[in-house]
Structures are given as C-alpha cells and as structure tokens.
Amino acid sequence: MxxxxxxxxxxxxxxxxxxxxxxxxxxxxxxxxxxxxxxxxxxxxxxxxxxxxxxxxxxxxxxxxxxxxxxxxxxxxxxxxxxxxxxxxxxxxxxxxxxxxxxxxxxxxxxxxxxxxxxxxxxxxxxxxxxxxxxxxxxxxxxxxxxxxxxxxWPDQPAAPVGKAFAHPIGLAGETSVAKRARLGAMLREAGQDFAVITLPDSICWLLNLRGADVPRNPVLQGFALLDADGGVRLFTDPAKITPAAAAALDAAVTILPPEAFKATLADLTGAVRVDKATAPLAVSQLLTGARVVWGDDPCRWPKARKNAAEISGMREAHLRDGAAVVEFLAWLDHEAPKGRLTEIDVVTALEGYRRATNALHDISFDTICGAGPNGAIMHYRVTSETNRPVRRDELLLVDSGAQFPDGTTDITRTVAVGDPGAEAQECYTRVLQGMIAISRARWPKGLAGRDLDGFARYHLWLAGQDFDHGTGHGVGAFLSVHEGPQRLSRISEVPLEVGMILSNEPGYYREGAFGIRLENLVVVDTAPPFGDMRDQLCFETLTFAPLDRRLIVVGELSRGDRDWLNAYHAEVLAKIGPRVSPAALEWLKAACAPI
CATH class of the missing domain: 3.40.350.10 (Creatinase/prolidase N-terminal domain)
Known part of the structure; x- marks a missing residue:
C-alpha cells in the first residue's frame, strides 16, 4: 500500500x-x-x-x-x-x-x-x-x-481490523513455534505458573511464527493469547483472519477462539497466571477472579529481542537489498533536487518506488518522514497535501524511512545538503555524526544497559550546549514492529544489552523554524573480539549500508578514530552495495564513498 x-x-x-x-x-x-x-x-x-x-x-x-x-x-x-x-x-x-x-x-x-x-x-x-x-x-x-x-x-468510528494472517517460514524464523512454546512452557513450570496471558501482537506473532495485516506498516495479527505450561496456546482473534494456509502452519496444540471468548476464559481460569503489569491492560487482571495473578514479564519479550542466527542473517540481507534501493534514491535525489522542482511528496514517492523496484517489498515500515528546511525540525513530521513543501536550494533535507521485507525490517535516516546550507548546519551535522560514530565504535562490559551508552551519542552536542529530545535508539523487530522493546538506547532504559538485540543508532539535532538533522543506522549487539585485558565485552555490528553526506562534514572536527571509522564504513558500503546498483548509481556511490 x-x-x-x-x-x-x-x-x-x-x-x-x-x-x-x-x-x-x-x-x-x-x-x-x-x-x-x-x-x-x-x-x-x-x-x-x-x-x-x-x-x-x-x-x-x-x-x-x-x-x-x-x-x-x-x-x-x-x-x-x-x-x-x-x-x-x-x-x-x-x-x-x-x-x-x-x-x-x-x-x-x-x-x-x-x-x-x-x-x-x-x-x-x-x-x-x-x-x-x-x-x-x-x-x-x-x-x-x-x-x-x-x-x-464517535459516530463513524472504523470497524475493528480483519487483516489476513500468514505463516512466517521456519527458514526465516529460525525456530519452530512448537520449540518456542516448549521452551516458554518449561519456564512457566519452573516458576510454578500455570498460564501466561500474552497481549502484545508482536509477541503472539513471534511465538506462533505468524504475521498479519491488522496495523498499518506493521505485519502483526491483533488478538490475545493464553499460553499454558505444557506449550499449548489458545489464540483469541477473529477466525476470519486465519486463512487456510495460516491454519495449516499451526499444530494441534494451538486453538483458535473468537475474541468474545477471551473474557469468559479469563474468568474461568484457576491456578497461577502470569500477567505483564507493564504491557497487559488492567482489565486482564481484573477478570482473573478465580486465579492467582503473578506479575511478570511477557514471556516472549526477551527471547524475541535476542535474535537468532537465521533472523540476523535475514536482517543482514534485507539491509543490503534496502541499501541498494536507498543508494539509487540518493543518487537520483542528488541529481534532481538542485533543479528546484521537487517537493517533499515527490521525494517520498520516489523513495518508495525504488524500494518497490526490489520486487521484495512487503510494505514500508512506517510512513516516511521527509522534512525540507524547517520541516526537518519536526522530529516525526509526516508530509500531507496541505504541508507539502518545496525542496529548496541551500537547505537541509531530512529523510527517515524504512521497509518491511519478509526477511527483515529496516529503518534508516539520512540528512543531505541541497546546495550550501551554511557553516552552522555543517557544524551541527558533524556533531551528530560524531555521536553516531561513537555509538558505532563502542565496546562495553556485559551487563550494561542502554542508559550507560546513551551519553556517547550526545557528548559532542553537549560540548556545544546542544542536545536532542528523543532516545538515541529503539529496538527493532525481525519482519515485525519497527519499534520493539524492551531494549533501547536511552537515558531511562535499564534493560541490559545482550547479544542478538537489534537497535537503531540515531542521534540528531533540531532547530525550530530552521532545520533538523538526524542520522540513523541499525546495529546488532555482538560479542566483542578479545582485546586488552581480555575482559568479556560487547560491541555493535552495523547492519545499514548507505553513504553519509561528505559535503556536510567539517573534517577538521573529526578525530583520527572518527575519520578511520567513516572511511572504513564508506569502503564497506561501496564493496557491499556497489555490485547491487545500476551503473549510474555506482558512479555516484564511488564519489560519495571517497575517503576523507
């Protein structure tokens, strides 16, 4: 769509x-x-x-x-x-x-x-x-x-969604639903719990290896699930959503029930029932009148966050495919924007067209944020026919976008120069870039959380008396929600980062009425190579490959380590993406990735 x-x-x-x-x-x-x-x-x-x-x-x-x-x-x-x-x-x-x-x-x-x-x-x-x-x-x-x-x-309130569910293949999921449910059922038994109520659509989809179409841009199936300690699941959703193909992918231990049966089922339960106090609606615990409510995390959230080898492999391939589409777009934009005939809607439409040309796009992963000039300062700006602004010379253009491919979810932001936006914009861009590089290069002891790394992205901005009013990064699902918890790069996140977690790395700077800058790559937590005292440490592997605008970098402000990282990153972009793009885009890419 x-x-x-x-x-x-x-x-x-x-x-x-x-x-x-x-x-x-x-x-x-x-x-x-x-x-x-x-x-x-x-x-x-x-x-x-x-x-x-x-x-x-x-x-x-x-x-x-x-x-x-x-x-x-x-x-x-x-x-x-x-x-x-x-x-x-x-x-x-x-x-x-x-x-x-x-x-x-x-x-x-x-x-x-x-x-x-x-x-x-x-x-x-x-x-x-x-x-x-x-x-x-x-x-x-x-x-x-x-x-x-x-x-x-609300007289014309829309009806509840009835998007069709479909199976997520084992080659991309990396683990059968039976195995996942057995693993989580054993965890419930160990904790002395008989059931777990699951209310998050992405958790349900991960657990059952299903995907759906109930929410725009997110391939999720809405419903509620009740997991028992033996690995059985009762799924409460409109049966019309479950196509014959989706039903065939489920085993006999999964029972489909209509949504209206959920309340009565909760009221009839006995024993110990696990409920996530932070994500389940209050009504769930209020309905469990015959059972003992045990507060605990949604049992799917942690294993879903720690991506397995198949999921990470799929995400890598999705990002290479997406990187090629983004490079084709950036080459086109660099040629067309200076002519002064583009609007924000033209940019959004063109980018979606390049992604659709891959013939693998399921959907975009969120409505593209495309802010020209002062619109870039509206962090989650969504262009409409009424707000559509021309892309003018000597301004910045911020484009934050992503794709849903069957093998992975992408999210990338690039801020580019159209003409010469001025020295101050370049200085701010360089500080944001330094923050992105700092996160990319980070090594840290196991057990640290997003709050422990968040300041790396802000240090150079802080030195200039600047900052940004959003987290440095959010968790990302594998062909699921582009924003997925519990992991985050944020000063308020106490969730320890673990191998396999995928996050965004997206510092920014915004000046109301003037411009906005954000740079974003996705990264996955990995074990750091042995070094120094050989302590156990973690690091990030970058998944996103597309050039950063060299014209906006004040090279003299970069440290040697910053320059080395940027040149190595651009060399990797050229090596990985170059073979996937058209000859014209390749020539543009070679210049965009030239060392500084």
Whole structure:
C-alpha cells in the first residue's frame, strides 16, 4: 500500500468533539476522562479504530495522551512532538503539556480539586493506573474504570481490523513455534505458573511464527493469547483472519477462539497466571477472579529481542537489498533536487518506488518522514497535501524511512545538503555524526544497559550546549514492529544489552523554524573480539549500508578514530552495495564513498 498524503485528523472539530465528550462525562457523573493513544494491545502503532486521541484532538503523533477535565483539556506530549502538537491541535481548546517533565498526577491536582476521573481499563496497564493512583492519593481525586466515552460520541468510528494472517517460514524464523512454546512452557513450570496471558501482537506473532495485516506498516495479527505450561496456546482473534494456509502452519496444540471468548476464559481460569503489569491492560487482571495473578514479564519479550542466527542473517540481507534501493534514491535525489522542482511528496514517492523496484517489498515500515528546511525540525513530521513543501536550494533535507521485507525490517535516516546550507548546519551535522560514530565504535562490559551508552551519542552536542529530545535508539523487530522493546538506547532504559538485540543508532539535532538533522543506522549487539585485558565485552555490528553526506562534514572536527571509522564504513558500503546498483548509481556511490 502506497503512503497516503491526506490529513488523518481534523483539529477544527476539536471544540465540538470536546464539548460532546464533556456532556457524556457529566451524564455519567465523572469529572474527567483519560484518552491515551493506545489500544488493548498497548502497541505504539494502532489501527484506525483506535485513533481516539487523533480523532478528538487532531494530534497524530505515535505517543501521547489527553486528560479531559471540566475546564481544561491537556494533551501530553514528549520532546519529539513539541513542535508538531502546536501545528496539529487547536491550542485555544487543548493545552499542550510537556511530558514526562510534567507528571499527569501533578497536572491533575493543579486543575481539579476533587472528583472522579474515568478511564477505559482495556486501554491502560495496571502499572500505569497504579502510578497515577499513587500520585493522586490524599488529594480527593479518584480513578474509576468506565466504558469508553470517546467511542460513545464517535459516530463513524472504523470497524475493528480483519487483516489476513500468514505463516512466517521456519527458514526465516529460525525456530519452530512448537520449540518456542516448549521452551516458554518449561519456564512457566519452573516458576510454578500455570498460564501466561500474552497481549502484545508482536509477541503472539513471534511465538506462533505468524504475521498479519491488522496495523498499518506493521505485519502483526491483533488478538490475545493464553499460553499454558505444557506449550499449548489458545489464540483469541477473529477466525476470519486465519486463512487456510495460516491454519495449516499451526499444530494441534494451538486453538483458535473468537475474541468474545477471551473474557469468559479469563474468568474461568484457576491456578497461577502470569500477567505483564507493564504491557497487559488492567482489565486482564481484573477478570482473573478465580486465579492467582503473578506479575511478570511477557514471556516472549526477551527471547524475541535476542535474535537468532537465521533472523540476523535475514536482517543482514534485507539491509543490503534496502541499501541498494536507498543508494539509487540518493543518487537520483542528488541529481534532481538542485533543479528546484521537487517537493517533499515527490521525494517520498520516489523513495518508495525504488524500494518497490526490489520486487521484495512487503510494505514500508512506517510512513516516511521527509522534512525540507524547517520541516526537518519536526522530529516525526509526516508530509500531507496541505504541508507539502518545496525542496529548496541551500537547505537541509531530512529523510527517515524504512521497509518491511519478509526477511527483515529496516529503518534508516539520512540528512543531505541541497546546495550550501551554511557553516552552522555543517557544524551541527558533524556533531551528530560524531555521536553516531561513537555509538558505532563502542565496546562495553556485559551487563550494561542502554542508559550507560546513551551519553556517547550526545557528548559532542553537549560540548556545544546542544542536545536532542528523543532516545538515541529503539529496538527493532525481525519482519515485525519497527519499534520493539524492551531494549533501547536511552537515558531511562535499564534493560541490559545482550547479544542478538537489534537497535537503531540515531542521534540528531533540531532547530525550530530552521532545520533538523538526524542520522540513523541499525546495529546488532555482538560479542566483542578479545582485546586488552581480555575482559568479556560487547560491541555493535552495523547492519545499514548507505553513504553519509561528505559535503556536510567539517573534517577538521573529526578525530583520527572518527575519520578511520567513516572511511572504513564508506569502503564497506561501496564493496557491499556497489555490485547491487545500476551503473549510474555506482558512479555516484564511488564519489560519495571517497575517503576523507
């Protein structure tokens, strides 16, 4: 499916929709309501049916929530969306709130003296509700699980998705579903647990070696699963999604049940049931009235994060294929952009065309971010027909994109010069590049987490009094979600990095109203070669191969180690990608990869 450039929300209707919501709240006797950007599966990407936050406020970012009170409605957004939210919501109706700097509990206490705030228990985790209740205790404000009031006022709410599921072949999965379930079942038995509830679609797809089409850009099947300690699974999803081919790939220990059977099944369970407090909706634990709830991680999350040899091999091949498409695109862009006839939509369309020309593209992995000039400062900018900007000379162009191939998921960002963007842009670009190189070259002792490495990417920016308001990297799935936990390169991540984990390496710098810079490669954690005192250390293997814009580098600012890494990387790009591109693109690539 090609990327759409139509506006997906209408902020002009925010006032009327907010008034209708407040009328419903008054009728129900509650003072407020929480509206998260979430579905019952707590995924970052949601189906159109679950775009409640966007429908109500106009904000289309991938993270955030609203708190609607009688006299104020706050839209909570993190640093990635501070610019975007101001362009998408009616700020006379909704108040942007910087989060997590401002905690929702503190904000509610400042705007509501007492009363009940309702929330949909299928859209909030037990962990999330517990934190908010703790923040509000002794204040006179309480939380109450209620029906979803946004659904009550959304007359043309889309239907639930019914994308068809399909099998993920063993050659790419690297392990049968039977083996995975036996391994996790044994883990449950060791822990004295009888069942595990699995609510994350990517976990379910990984466990059953299935993929689906329920969420745009992410090949996942929505549903809930109940894994028992013997390795059996009850999958609760619309049976119409399970094609005969997908059903044939499942063994007799997997039972398909309709979604409406999930609540009754939970209510009938006995024994010890494992529930992930951080990812499962609160409603799950509330329904387990006859069982003992045991809080614990989703059993799939860690083994899914540690990619096996087949998955890593597939990811390598997917990145070489994608790298060739990106090089063809960059060569085209370098030829066409200076003519002054391109727009952001032209760029996005061309890049998708080069990926489709591989004849292996399943879909793009997210809507391409293409920001020309000041639009590049909107970190997750999505071009529409209304915002489409010309690609002008003497500006920066930021392009963040990715692909879903059956053998792997890609995510790459390149910022390029169109003409001469000026010395200051070059200096900022060089600092971002130094941060990317620092992460790429890192070696660290086993047991360290993303927070321990995050500062490497920021050091040169910090020296210049600069920084960026997003994590340095997110986890990535293997033909699954382009954003996948639990691993991250972030100052708030305490998850130890382990061999086989795949992450993005994407420092940036953004100046509102002027330009944005981000550079991104994907990397996989590997065992570091013996060195020095022969301590056990880990390192990164880079998966992404495409040149970095040499015209934007202030070479004198690079250390010898930086230059050596960059020249070695470009030599590898030329060697790996050169044989895969057209003669014209190859000539461009040779110049783009010349040593500095």
């Amino acid at each position: 090609f990327q759409s450039f139509e506006t997906t929300s209408d902020p002009s209707k925010g006032l009327a929709r907010l008034a209708a919501l407040r009328d419903v709240l008054a009728e129900a006797g509650v003072a407020g309501f929480l509206v998260p950007r979430a579905d019952a599966h707590q995924g970052e990407y949601v189906a159109p049916r679950d775009e409640r936050l966007s429908w109500l406020t106009g904000f289309t970012g991938s993270a955030g929530f609203a708190v609607v009170l009688p006299d104020v409605a706050g839209v909570f957004i993190d640093g990635r969306y501070r610019v975007q939210v101001k362009a998408q919501v009616d700020v006379s109706v909704f108040t942007p709130v910087p989060w997590p700097e401002v905690k929702p509990g503190d904000w509610i206490k400042a705007h509501l003296a007492s009363g009940v705030i309702g929330f949909d228990p299928w859209l909030h985790t037990a962990d999330e509700v517990e934190r908010l209740e703790t923040a509000l205790q002794d204040h006179g404000v309480t939380l109450r699980p209620v029906a979803n009031f946004v659904d009550a006022i």
